[in-house]
Structures are given as structure tokens and as C-alpha cells.
Amino acid sequence: MTPFVRDIRTVPNILSLGRVLLVIVTIVVIVVFDQMAIGLALGFLAGFSDFLDGYFARKLNQSTDIGVVLDQYSDLIYEGLFFLLLTCFGTGLHPIFLGSYLAREFWVMSMRRLMAERGMATRSSMIGKLKTQFYSYGFILYWCHLGQLLPSYDQMVYWGGIGLFSVGLVLSYWSGVLYTLDFIRGYNETAGINETR
Numbered sequence: 001m002t003p004f005v006r007d008i009r010t011v012p013n014i015l016s017l018g019r020v021l022l023v024i025v026t027i028v029v030i031v032v033f034d035q036m037a038i039g040l041a042l043g044f045l046a047g048f049s050d051f052l053d054g055y056f057a058r059k060l061n062q063s064t065d066i067g068v069v070l071d072q073y074s075d076l077i078y079e080g081l082f083f084l085l086l087t088c089f090g091t092g093l094h095p096i097f098l099g100s101y102l103a104r105e106f107w108v109m110s111m112r113r114l115m116a117e118r119g120m121a122t123r124s125s126m127i128g129k130l131k132t133q134f135y136s137y138g139f140i141l142y143w144c145h146l147g148q149l150l151p152s153y154d155q156m157v158y159w160g161g162i163g164l165f166s167v168g169l170v171l172s173y174w175s176g177v178l179y180t181l182d183f184i185r186g187y188n189e190t191a192g193i194n195e196t197r
Contacts, residue, residue, distance in 0.1 A: 016070035022046035036147030047136030131171035138164030
């Protein structure tokens with residue numbers, strides 16, 4: 001068995017791949033079949049799997065390099081597609097959320113790429129995990145608002161979702177600043193080494 005096949009079959013990596021599939025199914029259920037409650041339940045499971053993959057990676061000692069990639073990829077798919085969906089389908093979510101989200105993610109991806117080229121490791125931080133959880137709960141509340149699932153509490157649900165998205169963005173930029181500081185430190189440490197290549 002090759003290392004890739006061995007590593008891709010670990011519990012955390014299967015959960016990360018499952019999250020990508022759940023996001024796609026959730027969007028289809030909501031957009032194509034107009035089943036908000038079912039989509040909400042699937043979206044909740046997708047968000048909860050983000051906690052589970054890291055938990056099982058530590059608990060089962062199954063942390064892998066491909067797991068790092070899959071976790072980051074599945075987070076981007078989860079967050080990015082849901083923000084895109086909420087922004088583009090006339091839901092009232094201001095595009096500033098999507099634009100702010102994408103600006104941070106593109107910056108962090110660009111830094112990670114150069115850090116990887118220079119042999120510097122970058123792992124997800126707890127702040128990054130927290131921002132994903134705030135986004136997840138914000139998505140849940142916002143979908144509840146859109147589906148009018150709690151009509152008596154609609155305004156509270158709406159503003160709760162917006163508040164959670166906002167906290168998620170603050171945490172996102174906070175972790176982005178921390179990545180930037182690591183990037184600068186690593187860049188300075190490896191500058192002389194890489195210039196001779």
C-alpha cells in the first residue's frame with residue numbers, strides 16, 4: 001500500500017472528504033430541492049465534522065501531511081461555497097462578507113505557498129478553527145432566517161447570524177495577522193538560505 005493510500009484512508013481524512021461531499025449535497029438540497037430544514041441539518045453535520053477530524057487525528061494519532069491539506073481544503077470549500085451561495089442568491093447577505101473572507105484566504109494561501117517552498121511548516125491554529133465554528137453557527141442561524149424556521153425570533157436569528165459571521169471575520173483576520181508574523185519571521189530566517197539556490 002502506498003503512503004498516499006494509507007494516509008487518505010485514516011478516519012480524520014475520510015471525515016474531511018466527507019465534509020466536502022456534505023457541503024455539495026447541502027447546496028443541492030437547498031438550491032435545487034428547496035429543502036431548507038434538511039439542508040440545515042446537513043450543513044450542521046458538515047460544520048461539526050470540522051471539529052471531529054482534528055479530534056480524531058489527535059486521539060487516534062493519525063495526523064498526516066495530506067490531512068493538513070484536506071482539512072484546509074474542506075474548510076475553504078465549506079466556508080467559501082456557503083458565503084458565495086448566501087451572497088449570490090439574493091439572501092440579503094452583504095457581499096462585504098464574501099470579499100473580506102476571500103481577501104484573507106487568498107493572502108494566507110499565498111503566504112503558505114511560499115513558506116512551503118522554503119521548507120517552513122504552517123499548521124492551522126486554534127483561532128482558525130474557532131473562526132470556522134463561528135462561520136458554521138452563523139450559517140445555521142442565517143439559513144434559519146432565510147427559511148423562516150423560527151418566525152417569532154426572525155430578527156434575533158438574523159442578527160445572531162450576522163454577529164457570528166462578524167466574529168468569524170475578526171477571528172479570521174486575527175489568525176491572518178498571526179500567519180503574517182510567522183511568515184515574516186520565517187522569511188527573514190530563510191532569506192539567505194534560499195537566495196543562494
